[in-house]
């Protein structure tokens with residue numbers, strides 16, 4: 001492991017959080033070997049013994065949540081309120097997994113003599129994204145460990161310190177050696193880990209481009225589980241009967257939370273043409289009042305983007321809005337330098353969405369407004385996307401929301417709540433370029449296990465039960 005990389009705070013490039021070794025192929029193989037060796041012991045320890053370690057992890061995560069929040073804010077730049085929200089989700093994930101998630105991977109009985117049991121897969125690789133560097137990997141790791149798998153975790157190379165922090169927490173919680181391994185590095189490390197024959201499944205949260213590459217690279221390993229949680233081009237329908245104050249607040253929050261860097265952030269608003277001007281005005285009012293500043297400063301709403309490279313990417317995409325046929329109706333301002341960024345709004349005349357600006361994930365605090373004539377028009381416009389993660393319907397009518405349920409093709413569909421709202425007690429994931437039908441959230445225990453079905457019989461041979469022509473003794 002001769003190469004190293006540095007983790008620098010996006011808010012202050014002079015703030016070096018640490019230097020980390022890039023794990024090479026041999027070191028990765030050794031980590032997988034340790035996880036393989038530990039696996040049968042962890043599996044056979046039984047659920048109660050595993051749950052005890054998980055609860056210790058929960059208690060430590062609760063005790064140290066402020067320390068984690070500060071580290072997240074410093075390393076990836078999300079504002080402290082947001083980082084605190086993320087840190088609080090770690091202990092919560094343990095409780096929800098033990099109390100509810102395990103129920104989805106419990107023995108399934110079909111009468112007195114037939115049942116299915118659920119078993120860990122073995123060694124699971126977890127590849128984490130930068131935007132929720134603790135909560136999203138944790139959302140795979142906790143169910144994987146609870147169901148008896150061992151884990152090799154590779155955090156994003158933008159958030160290696162958070163990865164190390166998590167490793168320390170598992171160690172302090174008393175997790176046996178080898179059950180949780182950490183490897184560090186970027187794409188090459190991730191690829192070497194994911195493709196290793198000793199890995200039984202890959203639990204990935206990240207971009208569509210990388211998810212696609214993983215799918216392609218594992219074509220010859222059909223038995224390897226691939227759970228892909230990828231990006232979004234999320235949408236909100238605002239109908240003429242919506243509470244516009246609520247719609248504007250929920251939309252603005254969904255556009256800008258985590259500086260627009262959540263998979264569930266809002267980028268397309270389909271608004272009834274009679275209320276579009278008013279909603280636009282309300283949105284501009286809110287967006288121009290956001291407190292953009294250093295993530296570790298109390299009272300700041302929005303920190304910088306995660307890196308300069310991310311800033312360049314977002315700016316390049318933004319510059320294409322007019323080429324796509326849109327009119328920039330709001331260009332926010334910030335006196336701070338890149339990767340600090342201000343929110344933006346673009347308005348289109350029709351719901352035709354043909355340009356990359358309108359179809360690809362932006363991953364920054366910006367959204368497009370489109371006029372619609374009615375609900376059916378809105379549903380069609382939302383569905384005109386390769387992504388399928390999250391959508392919201394803003395209307396006072398529950399009936400109109402119900403009309404969308406099952407028709408809007410997204411894994412998450414909220415009513416009078418923004419796209420970023422999600423419950424830990426529910427599945428989380430989407431179709432198309434957003435996922436491969438392995439929803440995470442409460443159902444993560446399902447992809448962490450394999451079922452085995454049993455017909456069970458205690459007794460003697462009943463000759464009457466044999467088919468005709470079959471010899472009786």
Ligand code: NAD
Nearest residue numbers: 128129130155156186187190191206207210229230231263
């Ligand atoms: P990314 O795809 O760039 O990286 C994700 C992880 O994959 C990182 O650990 C990275 O080092 C690793 N990686 C990169 N190239 C690889 C390769 N060729 N083989 C194996 N591993 C590789 O994603 P990101 O920029 O860290 O995160 C942002 C993306 O994640 C956005 O698209 C966002 O929508 C998505 N996301 C999805 C969800 C969800 O639940 N659906 C949640 C959060 C983020």
